[in-house]
Amino acid sequence: MRTSELIFKSRREVPQDAEASSHQLLLRGNYIRRLTSGVYSFLPLGYQVLRRVERIVEEELDRVGASELLLPALHPVEIWRATGRDAKMADVLFGVEGKSGSFVLGPTHEEAVIEAMSPDIESYRDLPKLVYQIQTKFRDEPRARFGLMRTREFIMADGYSFDVDRDTMRASYQRFYEAYQAIFRRVGLKAEPVEADAGSIGGDVNHEFMVASSIGEDHFARCRECGYQANIEAARAGERAGVPVARDIEPVTYSTPNAPGVEIAVKALQDAGAEVEVASMLKSMLLVGEAGQLVLALLPGDRTLNVPRGMRLAEDVEMGDFVKGYIGPQGQSSRVTILADPLVRTRPSWASGANQEGSHTVGLRLGIDFNVDRFENLVVVQDQDPCPHCGAPLELVRSVEVGHTFQLGLTYSGMLAHARFSTVDGQELPYWMGCYGIGVTRVPAVIAQQYGSPEGDAVAWPVEVAPYVVSVVGVGATKDNDVVAVARRLHDLINAGGVSALLEDRDVSTGVAMRDLELIGSPIFCVVGARSLANKMVEIRDRMHDRTTLVPIEEAPAAVIALSRELTSECR
RNA sequence: CGGGAAGUGGCGCAGCUUGGUAGCGCACCUGCUUUGGGAGCAGGGGGCCGCGGGUUCAAAUCCCGCCUUCCCGACCA
Structure with a gap:
C-alpha cells in the first residue's frame, strides 16, 4: 500500500x-x-x-x-417480553415501530x-x-x-x-x-x-x-x-476485629437545625461542642426490598453504600414518617429490618440522626441504644481495606x-x-x-490509550493489530537519486515476504512524512536515507522497544520480517 | 436526570463587554523555490455566525425560548 x-x-x-x-x-x-x-x-x-x-x-x-x-x-419486541427484559433494560433499548409491529435494536x-x-x-x-x-x-x-x-x-x-x-x-x-x-x-x-x-x-x-x-x-x-x-x-472487604462498646457514656442529643446529611451534620455537631468526625457518624439509609418492604442500612459516614442486590434506595414519598436527613437506628427495630455493615462493630459508639427534624444524637452504642437484625457487607471497598481471603491491604x-x-x-x-x-x-x-x-x-x-503518546499524536500498534506492520519511507530524497527506487523495492519485497508494508510516496517534507507515519502507527519503520544509502545501508526502527539499527540494503527485507516475527511472538 | 462549559468556512479559535456590511492560524486551490522531523514566497476560493422569535434604522454581538455537543456526577454486560 x-x-x-x-x-x-x-x-x-x-x-x-x-x-x-x-x-x-x-x-x-x-x-x-x-x-x-x-x-x-x-x-x-x-x-x-x-x-x-x-x-x-x-x-x-x-x-x-x-x-x-x-x-x-x-428483534421483534415479543422475544424481549418473554424474558421480561423489555422492561428490565427499557432505559437502554432503542425501539423501532414498523408497519408490522414493534421492534428492538x-x-x-x-x-x-x-x-x-x-x-x-x-x-x-x-x-x-x-x-x-x-x-x-x-x-x-x-x-x-x-x-x-x-x-x-x-x-x-x-x-x-x-x-x-x-x-x-x-x-x-x-x-x-x-x-x-x-x-x-x-x-x-x-x-x-x-x-x-x-x-x-x-x-x-x-x-x-x-x-x-x-x-x-x-x-x-x-x-x-x-x-x-x-x-x-x-468486591468485599475482609472482617476486622470489633471493639467493645462504650459502657461509660450515655447518648446526648444536640440541636442541629438545617443539617441533614453527614457532612453538614458533623459541622453542626462540632459547632455545638460534640466530639465527632465524618467517620464516627452512622449513615442510616432507607432501602426498599424486593417485596416492597423497608430496610434500614447502617454504615460509617465516610463510606459509600453498595446497594445490595434486589434492593434500591427509597424515594422521598416512600419514607413515611422517617425524617429524611435525620434518620437514626435507635428505636427502629420494631418497624424495619436493620442491616449493618460489619464496620459498625468497629467503634465503641456512633453519632446519628435523632429521628426528629433538626437534631442529632452522639454516643449511640450497638446493642444498647440500637440493635441490628443482620450484618452484611454494605460498603463499597476502598483502597487499603483488608483482603477478604488473606487480610492484606487491597488496592x-x-x-x-x-x-x-x-x-x-x-x-x-x-x-x-x-x-x-x-x-x-x-x-x-x-x-x-x-x-x-x-x-x-x-x-x-x-x-491506542496504552500504546499511544500522551499527546495523542503518535502510536505504535502491536504487530497483530497494526494497519501496516512496516512503514517504508525515503528521506533526503531528491527526484534524481535512487532513494525512491530503493524504498519502493524494499516495500515490495517486504510485502512479498508476507508482512504488510506501507510506502510513503507522497511529495511531502520529511517532517510531515514522519509525523503522519507515526499516526498510522506501524511498529516497524524502515527509513531509506540518502546519507546511509551512500554506505549501502538502511535504517530499521523497532518502535515498540525504541531501537534503531542500520543494516545493509540486501539484508533489510529479511531483517524486517524477522523483527516482525519477534514482535508477534512477544504477544503470544 | 443533576452540575459545569461550549456552539462563528473542513479543523482550532478571535470578534460579543460598548450593535454599524465577519477575521486569524491550520487545511484547500494555482505558480515558483524547497525536501534527514509538521518548509518559504506570491496569488486565490470557501461562512443561513446552531435554530426560532423579539428589540432596533441596523444583531455574530442585546432579550426570550429551543436544539446540539463536550466534561463531572447519577446510571451501566
Whole structure:
C-alpha cells in the first residue's frame, strides 16, 4: 500500500471534543469520525485495526470449537417480553415501530440466540454447543464518552454456550475463558480476569476482563498478597476485629437545625461542642426490598453504600414518617429490618440522626441504644481495606472492561418452554447456558490509550493489530537519486515476504512524512536515507522497544520480517 | 436526570463587554523555490455566525425560548 492511495489526512489541531489521548489519536490519524454523539464511522485505517481485532477473535474462538454465526440486529419486541427484559433494560433499548409491529435494536442477544439455536438442540446428543457472532449492538447509553469507549452503537463479539448440566457448562465456560486470555494477549492488552457483579444479565459465576487504564470507567480491587481480584461492585472487604462498646457514656442529643446529611451534620455537631468526625457518624439509609418492604442500612459516614442486590434506595414519598436527613437506628427495630455493615462493630459508639427534624444524637452504642437484625457487607471497598481471603491491604485499580464472561445457568432457558432438550432417560430439561462478550470497538481505543503518546499524536500498534506492520519511507530524497527506487523495492519485497508494508510516496517534507507515519502507527519503520544509502545501508526502527539499527540494503527485507516475527511472538 | 462549559468556512479559535456590511492560524486551490522531523514566497476560493422569535434604522454581538455537543456526577454486560 502507498500513502498516496490511503484515505488519510492527518490533523494537526487537537479536536476540541476529544479528551482522552486515544480519542485524539484516532481522530487525528483519521481512524474514525463522529457522526453524532456516541456513533462513529470507521474510516479505512480504523477499519483495518478493527478487522484485525475481529480476525484474532475469530481465530481464537474457532480454535476452542465455537462456531461463528450471525444473528439479527432487529428483534421483534415479543422475544424481549418473554424474558421480561423489555422492561428490565427499557432505559437502554432503542425501539423501532414498523408497519408490522414493534421492534428492538438488539443491545445483546441471549433471546435471539435461543430462538436461533433451540430447534437444533433437541437431545443431550446435540450438546454441548458453542457459538459466537461479531455483531453491532445498540444501546441508548445515557452518556456516551471517550470516543469509542462508550458508544451507543458498537460491535461486540458475543458467544453463547449450551450444555446439559452445571459441570459441562463450566467446561464450556473454561473454553471461552481461555480463548479470551489468548485474544487479549494477541492484541497486546494485559487483561485481568476479575470476579464481577452479574448486572442485568443475571446468572451466577462471572468474570470481567479488565485492563488497567487511565480512561477506565471501572475500578477493581486487587490483593498483591494472594491474587484476589474483584470488580469494585462485587468486591468485599475482609472482617476486622470489633471493639467493645462504650459502657461509660450515655447518648446526648444536640440541636442541629438545617443539617441533614453527614457532612453538614458533623459541622453542626462540632459547632455545638460534640466530639465527632465524618467517620464516627452512622449513615442510616432507607432501602426498599424486593417485596416492597423497608430496610434500614447502617454504615460509617465516610463510606459509600453498595446497594445490595434486589434492593434500591427509597424515594422521598416512600419514607413515611422517617425524617429524611435525620434518620437514626435507635428505636427502629420494631418497624424495619436493620442491616449493618460489619464496620459498625468497629467503634465503641456512633453519632446519628435523632429521628426528629433538626437534631442529632452522639454516643449511640450497638446493642444498647440500637440493635441490628443482620450484618452484611454494605460498603463499597476502598483502597487499603483488608483482603477478604488473606487480610492484606487491597488496592483499587482504575480499569476498562474489555470482556465479560457469565455462567448463566438456567436464567434464560428456565423461562422459555422451547429452550429444552431430552435427557438420556427421556426427561425434558432446560439447557445450561453461558454467555461471553468482548467489546470489539472498544479494544482499539484501549490499545491506542496504552500504546499511544500522551499527546495523542503518535502510536505504535502491536504487530497483530497494526494497519501496516512496516512503514517504508525515503528521506533526503531528491527526484534524481535512487532513494525512491530503493524504498519502493524494499516495500515490495517486504510485502512479498508476507508482512504488510506501507510506502510513503507522497511529495511531502520529511517532517510531515514522519509525523503522519507515526499516526498510522506501524511498529516497524524502515527509513531509506540518502546519507546511509551512500554506505549501502538502511535504517530499521523497532518502535515498540525504541531501537534503531542500520543494516545493509540486501539484508533489510529479511531483517524486517524477522523483527516482525519477534514482535508477534512477544504477544503470544 | 443533576452540575459545569461550549456552539462563528473542513479543523482550532478571535470578534460579543460598548450593535454599524465577519477575521486569524491550520487545511484547500494555482505558480515558483524547497525536501534527514509538521518548509518559504506570491496569488486565490470557501461562512443561513446552531435554530426560532423579539428589540432596533441596523444583531455574530442585546432579550426570550429551543436544539446540539463536550466534561463531572447519577446510571451501566
